[in-house]
Amino acid sequence: MSFLDVWYLIIGNPVLNVLIALSHLLSGSFGLAIVALTIIVRLISWPLTKRQLKSSKALQDMQPKMQELQKKYGKNQQKLQQETMKLYKEAGVNPLGCLWPMLVQFPIWIALYQAIIGALATTPENLLDLAHRLYSWDIVNQAIPLNSHFLWLNLGSQGDFILAIIVGGTMWVQQKMTQAPAVDPRQQSTSRMMLLMMPLMFGFITLMVPSGLALYWAVSNIIGIITQYFFTGGWGYLKFRSPSQSTQ
Amino acid sequence: MKQAKILLLVVIALLPLTLVSCIPGSGQLAKGWAGTAVHDGIIYVGTVDGRVVAINSSTRNLEWSYSIAPVTAPSSGLSCGPTLAPTAIYGTPVVDRDIVYIGTYSGQVLALNILARSQNLTFPQQRYGEWKWDCPIDNARSNAIVADLLVSGDAIYVSSSNGRVYSLDKEFGDLNWESKILDEKHRKLWTSPVIPGDTLYVSTFDGHIYALSLETGGLLDWSFESEAGFASSPVIDEDTIFLGSFDRYLYAVKIGSDVPIWKFPQEKPAGNWFWASPIVNEGIVYAGCLDGKVYAIDAETGEELWQFESRDTLGKPVPIVSSPVLMDNLLIVADESGTVYVFDLSAELEDEAMPLKAISIGADVRGSFYAQEGLVYIRGEDNWIYVVDIDMGEVSWKVPLTIEE
Numbered sequence: 285m286s287f288l289d290v291w292y293l294i295i296g297n298p299v300l301n302v303l304i305a306l307s308h309l310l311s312g313s314f315g316l317a318i319v320a321l322t323i324i325v326r327l328i329s330w331p332l333t334k335r336q337l338k339s340s341k342a343l344q345d346m347q348p349k350m351q352e353l354q355k356k357y358g359k360n361q362q363k364l365q366q367e368t369m370k371l372y373k374e375a376g377v378n379p380l381g382c383l384w385p386m387l388v389q390f391p392i393w394i395a396l397y398q399a400i401i402g403a404l405a406t407t408p409e410n411l412l413d414l415a416h417r418l419y420s421w422d423i424v425n426q427a428i429p430l431n432s433h434f435l436w437l438n439l440g441s442q443g444d445f446i447l448a449i450i451v452g453g454t455m456w457v458q459q460k461m462t463q464a465p466a467v468d469p470r471q472q473s474t475s476r477m478m479l480l481m482m483p484l485m486f487g488f489i490t491l492m493v494p495s496g497l498a499l500y501w502a503v504s505n506i507i508g509i510i511t512q513y514f515f516t517g518g519w520g521y522l523k524f525r526s527p528s529q530s531t532q
Numbered sequence: 533m534k535q536a537k538i539l540l541l542v543v544i545a546l547l548p549l550t551l552v553s554c555i556p557g558s559g560q561l562a563k564g565w566a567g568t569a570v571h572d573g574i575i576y577v578g579t580v581d582g583r584v585v586a587i588n589s590s591t592r593n594l595e596w597s598y599s600i601a602p603v604t605a606p607s608s609g610l611s612c613g614p615t616l617a618p619t620a621i622y623g624t625p626v627v628d629r630d631i632v633y634i635g636t637y638s639g640q641v642l643a644l645n646i647l648a649r650s651q652n653l654t655f656p657q658q659r660y661g662e663w664k665w666d667c668p669i670d671n672a673r674s675n676a677i678v679a680d681l682l683v684s685g686d687a688i689y690v691s692s693s694n695g696r697v698y699s700l701d702k703e704f705g706d707l708n709w710e711s712k713i714l715d716e717k718h719r720k721l722w723t724s725p726v727i728p729g730d731t732l733y734v735s736t737f738d739g740h741i742y743a744l745s746l747e748t749g750g751l752l753d754w755s756f757e758s759e760a761g762f763a764s765s766p767v768i769d770e771d772t773i774f775l776g777s778f779d780r781y782l783y784a785v786k787i788g789s790d791v792p793i794w795k796f797p798q799e800k801p802a803g804n805w806f807w808a809s810p811i812v813n814e815g816i817v818y819a820g821c822l823d824g825k826v827y828a829i830d831a832e833t834g835e836e837l838w839q840f841e842s843r844d845t846l847g848k849p850v851p852i853v854s855s856p857v858l859m860d861n862l863l864i865v866a867d868e869s870g871t872v873y874v875f876d877l878s879a880e881l882e883d884e885a886m887p888l889k890a891i892s893i894g895a896d897v898r899g900s901f902y903a904q905e906g907l908v909y910i911r912g913e914d915n916w917i918y919v920v921d922i923d924m925g926e927v928s929w930k931v932p933l934t935i936e937e
Contacts, residue, residue, distance in 0.1 A: 408678055
């Protein structure tokens, strides 16, 4: 059995069939099926998200202490970094912990991308190939072929600018809510750039992948913002001013 | 530290794009699976590089070829812009006197004159009766023509991916009429119409069979609605329509009735879709299925008479994508892996039928094929033409479709 066979058996085909079954259950709307799948994926990855949110909350709570460290060791960067790391360690916080839920979702993205291309069967080849990947569930076979329209989107097409803005915008908000501002003024520009880079990249990528996948990202980001808001009790760092800004 | 963080973020951001560009199963390019037609000893077929070719079956030489203008293929993943790709051809050329008609995935119907093409004149030569018709996109995603064209009387009937059926004047390519959009949900009409008398019948992906007036293209009173979409083109025998569905049943529908006469299999559904159109002969329906089986079904009762399962060397079922073909008393079936099975219909076939012959061409088969005078003409997915001699039980000759004049 090749890697590809294993991939389809474990991830690719289950995602495809669940997506089509959801579409049948949701009045034949493939868009709603993607939204439902996003919620399911977010629920499955909740333990990781919870850890990330706890980390984020802890970082937020640590801000007064961080500012103190900044005042105390502002002129000695090495010492400041050492003390900051020590503070992270004591609080059990990993500043890059937010990346794990995203990494875990990579296989889902790939499977979803394949599922969207396959399920919407843009070409006759896609439709014929789909026959070999479907389970024998009646609910799945009765849903084929799928309707690719959802709201203003054609879920199998690329290049929707509105969706690109939504994906980029929601990603920026979500990141801004969780990303602690750099204490070191010299790191602030890097931090700002990092905050902008991901949303811009994903906004750009949205233009190159089927709208169905971008819809998944947008919904996932919105769910992320909502859970973040309720879990940390507010907008987090979205309204937070960096120490250098607040002292000006 | 700073550089490492930036690098990490760039990698994370680029990873999905890179992956979606490389992963198998993400291709959206239409390649086509044109079928073969044979007329006066010449084989006509569409190729994967977007040409219509005519090959002399006696000399095995290329008589002529016509290159259809390439199309702009959509960009995907890391490719930063659209690229040119050959026009895909799914239909089988239709030859009517000295004109070859073909529909293309780029939404064109071409009428090619055999003489003009053999002289390689600029297309279209109106004095030779050549014309080109561009199907409108009509706010749909595509105007692609996937189904076989139907030539009947003085008209050509075209199913389009914009959801409409068109009637064109056979001689000049002028539009006679266009139907209303028959499948608002999918817009794709990938099945061919059929005309048993003065009415046109067409099936849709949203599970309808519509009856259209041949004069106006207007919908007639009767239509049939099923819960699942129809995968195959309809076939009509007397007043019954036979067609395959995505719900893994073959339907028999009496024209004028709201309920099917029968659905096959009668108990549980088949192992996969009935993708290929069935054929009907002397009260028996022969249907190939993507579950790898060929079924012979009593056309009146829907009872199974016999079945045969195509299997590869590992014992795995091989889907049947192409419609079966009758030649005298022989039923010819090709599975997707390129094995041609020949059944003698004059013999008494058991419940589990055994073919008279099984001949492998060594290439996948998805398009329709042609059988005549003991020879079967097949276009393999490797872009070769294979001619199978049934009596000899072997590939008599083959020729690549890349041949030059």
